[in-house]
Amino acid sequence: MKAALTTLGCKVNHYETEAMRELFLADGWTIVDFSDAADVYVVNTCTVTQTSDTKSRQMIARAHRANPGALVVAVGCYAQVSPETVAALDGVGLVLGTSGRREIVSRVREVLAARKAETRVLPAAQQREFEPFSAVRDSRTRATLKIQDGCVNFCSYCIIPYARGPLRSRPLDEISREVSLLANEGYREIVLTGIHLASYGRDLAGQSVTLLDAIHAASEPAGIARIRLGSLEPLFVTQAVAEALSKNPKICRQFHLSLQSGSDAVLRRMNRRYTSEEYLRAVELLREAMPDCAVTTDVIAGFCGETEEEHRETLAFCERAAFARMHVFPFSLRKGTRAETLGDHLTKSVKDARAKELIALGKRLTERYLQSQIGSVVEVLAESDGAGYSGNYIRVSTGAPEGEIIRLRLTGLDGETACGERLNEKSFISV
Ligand code: SF4
Secondary structure (H helix, E strand, O other): OEEEEEEOOOHHHHHHHHHHHHHHHHOOOEEOOOOOOOOEEEEEEOOOOHHHHHHHHHHHHHHHHHOOOOEEEEEEHHHHHOHHHHHOOOOEEEEEEOOOHHHHHHHHHHHHHHOOOEEOOOOHHHOOOOOOOOOEEOOOOEEEEEEEEOOOOOOOOOOHHHHHOOOEEOOHHHHHHHHHHHHHOOOOEEEEEEOOHHHOOOOOOOOOOOHHHHHHHHHOOOOOOEEEEOOEOHHHOOHHHHHHHHOOOOEOOEEEEOOEOOOHHHHHHOOOOOOHHHHHHHHHHHHHHOOOOEEEEEEEEOOOOOOHHHHHHHHHHHHHHOOOEEEEEEOOOOOOOHHHHOOOOOOHHHHHHHHHHHHHHHHHHHHHHHHHOOOOEEEEEEOOOOEEEEOOOOEEEOOOOOOOEEEEEEEEEEOOEEEEEEOOOOOOOOO
């Protein structure tokens, strides 16, 4: 039997697709390219914007066209929030949403045997269990481990809490076990990911554990040289947290704090829980504790009612925060979110023009950050092509064999890739 899988959307979705691919392989299936003829197509959908919905539907249609007799399985966030729409699409025979994916292979077999369409979407609000997918091996050196799911923040533009449900954390002992396994397999870098990582532990009743405990558990196994963190909530970064992070040399000096807007009025309308000053304080705390760290962010251009002045405030704020990298998205209204009640929506051309300005600023800030790092000493984990990333997420050519950690002084840039001279000192990370 042949299965083909494809993913739309975020890193967590990609993670979950990889985990499902492993489940099919373990059951003896052959995995083929999504454009090839398969018996089963799995489309891991996304609903973060209207475009994501459209693309999810297009991928389902593409699967059906590739083999009209095949079973199409729709999973992920769009399938979760719009199961009836998805189930009605040609070829779709199973809709799983954001739960029940660990049993995907047996459910597929059941549907194939019965050959009738089924929708098994557990409402997001009823999802209580963390789905313990294994880590995803991104390469031979780096693996991603999902340790948290769900979000209860209900930012007014965001559909994710409706698609992913309440907070669920992976228990600490499972994190330790999984990372030890990866260390034994020779993995050197672990990326810890989640939907709202900073909420890690809040649902683990009576254990009073936080993300710092999860990081500690993941950094312990010998052989693991680096821990990279997914997106963090600005208010999570207190002085104590910044100091704790700085004392762990395995933590990559790259921190992603989603900003969304630099205007306090817009942040309030977005139902974000921090002010621009509080955000900036978090950035300062990280930089005081780890001076060379890269701070990266997401920004939404043209949220409901955003005035030209508020947009200018965001541009000025980003300049002041001196981000190493910015991901910019024009605002896209999601049905069912609180933004629907806000009104005062901007035209597409205004949103696109503002996004363009922010993207141009982000490019300048990246160049500035990279220039500022010339002369600094970094450690790079070499990948299969000899290049790799420093802890502060600078791509560096090394020519070293895969898996080796090289200490270099950065000497120049070729576009966004740096080069450097190798230093013979020992790595500061003891593994
Ligand atoms: S914190 Fe806000 S933006 Fe992030 S997933 Fe939760 S609701 Fe969405």
